Amino acid sequence: MKLMKDEIETRRTFAIISHPDAGKTTLTEKLLLFGGAIREAGTVKGRKNSKHAMSDWMEIEKQRGISVTSSVLEFQYDGYHVNILDTPGHEDFSEDTYRTLTAADSATMLIDAAKGVEAQTKKLFKVCKMRGIPIFTFMNKLDRQGRDPFELMEELENLLGIRSYPVGWPIGMGQSFKAVYDRHHKKLELYNPDNPKDIDIISLSGPDDPKLDEVINDEGLVAQFREELELLDVAGDDFDVDLIARGELTPIFFGSAISSFGVQTFLQHFLSLSPAPTVRESTIGPIDPKTREAFSGFIFKVQANMNAKHRDRVAFLRITSGRFKRGMSVKHVRTNKPLKLSQPTQFLAQNRSIVEEACAGDIIGLFDPGTFRIGDTLVEGEAFEFDEMPHFSPEHFAAITVKEALKHKSYEKGLQQLTEEGAIQLFRTYNKYVEQQIVGVVGVLQFEVLEHRLKGEYNVDIQLERQPFSFARWIDGPSKALATLKEKQRNLVTDREGRLVALFENEFQMRTAQDKYPELTFYENSFYKKSII
Ligand code: G4P
Secondary structure (H helix, E strand, O other), X not given: OOOHHHHHHOEEEEEEEEOOOOOHHHHHHHHHHHHHHHHHHOOHHHHHHHXXXXXXXXXXXXXXXXXXXXXXXXXXXXXXXXXXXXOOOOOOOOHHHHHHHOOOOEEEEEEEOOOOOOHHHHHHHHHHHHHOOOEEEEEEXXXXXXXXXXXXXHHHHHHHOOEEEEOEEEEOOHHHOOEEEEOOOOEEEEOOOOOOOOOEEEEOOOOOOOHHHHHHOOHHHHHHHHHHHHHHHHHOOOOOHHHHHOOOEEEEEEOEHHHOEOHHHHHHHHXXXXXXXXXXXEOOOOEOOOOOOOOEEEEEEEEEOOOOOOOOEEXXXXXXXXXXXXXXXXXXXXXXXXEEEOOOEEEEOOEEEEOOEEEOOOEEEEEEOOOOOOOOEEEOOOOOOEOOOOOEOOOEEEEEEEOOHHHHHHHHHHXXXXXXXXXXXXXXXXXXXXXXXXXXXOOOHHHHHHHHHHHHHHOOOEEEEEXXXXXXEEEEOOHHHHHHHHHHOOOEEEOOOOOEEEEEOOHHHHHHHHHHOOOOEEEOEOOOOOOOO
């Protein structure tokens, strides 16, 4: 058996962040295929599993027409054990999407080269930035005419505030797409439009190698490529692993996921540059998976009724140190109670399998009869807790009331459950004669989920009255300024922990409030008391 330290060193747990339609499903599929290809050469069992996973996964994609929520996909490649955390993206975009990022050690930002940085990518990027995790960029769909690569780099800097270093650089694009040059390995990956899967890789002595003229056979393109590379070398950022590790510089790769083009090169660089599971802060100081042998982990997502037949809940746990073994006893720190982890599942798509063992970096699903809340810590040995899981600003709001007053008790219970699962955020109006409950969600689908689940699980009908707000800001600062704000500002609410939150309809409203109260800070998430998440 591998030593724990070696096992951790080869773990890579990451999420793909992108805007719908950029090609996340396609890229994930290709990554799994590469993983599967390795398995084919290795074990038969592995091959069977990977094929199974692929088809199940695609079937669900088809049925729902949206990304499968809650999947954790895993594959082996070149000695690495890779976990891809799926971030729900289309209509099912929710706070879970953000929270999933707290379980990832790095992120791959997938961008449609014709569209550049889009809204959802920007939101997800912000969460990664806040955590300071490394971000790798894959510019996709080079087989179609896209934007100029320099323009795309500029956009990363202007819209996201991140510098970049292209590891790959394209020669041509769309109709004239010829190849991607790997600046690190000095290799040319040739694109063959008639048979994109047939990928030729040629080693060069550098961009000036005459072989380049020969294989590209387009004087104009080659001249342009050489000029561009020179510009990158002279005026571009240097490759700096420390900046990459802190998420301040993103390595860029170019390719076409649908043609598997550039995917393997990306994967190889990604695996060697991305971090293994690292230290996380806790109430007893840093928890280092490389030195702490006792098991620990935290719940980052609770998913209800994944399987309609079972109507159960699954809590997703990210292992932060030690080894998980089926049946082991751990402490549930919030309730200070022992727990036996007997029915853990691992997620290869929707295809659940019982997991016997897992190690730091892995994600396991725990059967949840209602025990777990987002952010709960489970430990073996000395008890501690990880930092609280932050709430992110909802984007849709509604006043909520129960239709039949007699069902108030079930209604409150249901709301509490859904809030603890993190499906919704619940606020109370502040300083109003009649207190009102306001529900906030990140994706509008969550309103439907809320209605459906309160009815189905608690037999409660609710009324939702949509509010015009589009975001929330947690507010903190000197008490005098807070007191004035509390007196004068409209649309103040408190969150479940009693923190003060202001709701705004638009940026203009918020800026006006900020100008009025310059001593106060308006935070985009509830985590303002900590510097990082
Ligand atoms: P998503 O999960 O990010 O939403 O994107 P998805 O992979 O579903 O891809 C969205 C669309 O973009 C799909 O086309 C897909 O085939 C296409 N696509 C993905 N990668 C590439 C690429 O490298 N080049 C080109 N040209 N297209 C790409 P669709 O028409 O919506 O669906 P389909 O009928 O092709 O499945």
